[in-house]
Amino acid sequence: xxxxxxETDFSTLLNEHVGGAGPVDLTLHGPLLSGPVHPxxxxxxxxxxxNPGQEIAIPALPGxxxxxxxxxxxxxxxxxxxxxxxxxxxxxxxxxxxxPHTEAILDFHELGAVYLVxxxxxxxxxxxHKQTLLSIWLTYALSAExxxxxxxxxxxxxRLHALFHDRDLLMGEDSPGHYPLKPCVQSIEKAGFxxxxxxxxxxxxxxWSFSLSALQRLEEIISEEFPCLS
Numbered sequence: 001x002x003x004x005x006x007e008t009d010f011s012t013l014l015n016e017h018v019g020g021a022g023p024v025d026l027t028l029h030g031p032l033l034s035g036p037v038h039p040x041x042x043x044x045x046x047x048x049x050x051n052p053g054q055e056i057a058i059p060a061l062p063g064x065x066x067x068x069x070x071x072x073x074x075x076x077x078x079x080x081x082x083x084x085x086x087x088x089x090x091x092x093x094x095x096x097x098x099x100p101h102t103e104a105i106l107d108f109h110e111l112g113a114v115y116l117v118x119x120x121x122x123x124x125x126x127x128x129h130k131q132t133l134l135s136i137w138l139t140y141a142l143s144a145e146x147x148x149x150x151x152x153x154x155x156x157x158x159r160l161h162a163l164f165h166d167r168d169l170l171m172g173e174d175s176p177g178h179y180p181l182k183p184c185v186q187s188i189e190k191a192g193f194x195x196x197x198x199x200x201x202x203x204x205x206x207x208w209s210f211s212l213s214a215l216q217r218l219e220e221i222i223s224e225e226f227p228c229l230s
Contacts, residue, residue: 024214026204028196032089032109033209038140041133056132059139065121066114066138068131075105075113082115088141090153090208091178097147114138141208153177156206156215163219167226177206184226191221 025031044056069075076085084101086092088108096104096116103117112134115123146152157176164170164179171180180201189195195204 023192041137058135061139065117067123068134069113070130072107072113079115091175094176171201179204
């Protein structure tokens with residue numbers, strides 16, 4: 001595969017997931033990614049398929065140490081003493097970033113699993129294409145691009161928290177990508193947003209690929225269905 005054909009495939013795969021107003025899966029056990037992985041991961045995937053022997057540089061991840069594994073069970077065997085094992089969803093990662101735990105195993109499903117430590121520690125480097133792609137993904141998933149003061153999840157959460165709070169729709173504490181709402185919010189399903197109906201709440205759990213266009217659609221629907229109380 002030539003560089004030009006890699007670029008063509010890259011553009012094609014990205015364009016397949018641009019825009020669209022189809023159903024949005026925000027269920028509790030929905031996919032971690034409802035669209036393509038980050039473009040850097042997609043490009044690395046195509047590059048490794050074209051040239052399996054090449055080495056791809058892994059971006060630095062200041063303030064963190066980690067070890068990548070091809071699957072959760074392998075990570076748990078290597079780090080059996082780690083008590084905290086979490087699913088690699090945005091809201092779970094946000095809790096770990098701001099929480100008291102210093103280490104955890106994150107399960108990113110088909111992407112693999114990561115032993116993650118706050119601070120600098122010398123850890124073995126796991127080799128292999130899957131581990132390389134997961135390392136590239138992790139540097140994005142923990143980046144200021146997502147969690148900084150102007151990061152995607154920081155800004156998205158500010159907007160959604162204000163939206164639900166001003167309409168008295170929250171049922172308990174929310175966090176970035178995790179919104180327990182009043183059962184009446186289930187009405188948004190007719191507009192293509194699918195959440196999870198629990199005993200006393202209607203839960204929205206956002207995947208990593210939740211886009212700005214999806215956010216704007218959700219804001220419009222909530223604003224139409226539930227006028228502001230103030």
